[in-house]
Amino acid sequence: xxxxxxxxxxxxxxxxxxxxxxxxxxxxxxxxxxxxxxxxxxxxxxxxxxxxxxxxxxxxxxxxxxxxxxxxxxxxxxxxxxxxxxxxxxxxxxxxxxxxxxxxxxxxxxxxxxxxx
Numbered sequence: 001x002x003x004x005x006x007x008x009x010x011x012x013x014x015x016x017x018x019x020x021x022x023x024x025x026x027x028x029x030x031x032x033x034x035x036x037x038x039x040x041x042x043x044x045x046x047x048x049x050x051x052x053x054x055x056x057x058x059x060x061x062x063x064x065x066x067x068x069x070x071x072x073x074x075x076x077x078x079x080x081x082x083x084x085x086x087x088x089x090x091x092x093x094x095x096x097x098x099x100x101x102x103x104x105x106x107x108x109x110x111x112x113x114x115x116x117x
């Protein structure tokens with residue numbers, strides 16, 4: 001299955017929509033694209049919309065943790081939204097929800113960060 005990444009900036013929040021399978025084949029590209037967008041756009045907050053993400057392995061978790069560290073070092077927050085049941089379960093099992101907030105939708109994620117779209 002293929003992988004896609006779509007990014008959109010709202011003020012100082014970057015929305016990253018991931019689709020397909022985030023595995024070791026896609027991880028380096030995702031890491032680079034997200035870092036470039038965060039730095040170029042002077043982004044403070046990151047929203048990961050996972051509605052179309054069907055699979056993620058440990059390399060995907062590594063990408064997310066790395067971007068979490070980057071965002072928090074910039075004084076910002078990361079929010080995950082629209083996670084499919086399988087991806088949600090992986091986040092639960094890995095303990096990511098202990099550090100990353102979850103919201104049911106992009107709109108609620110933007111609201112929780114105080115960003116009006």
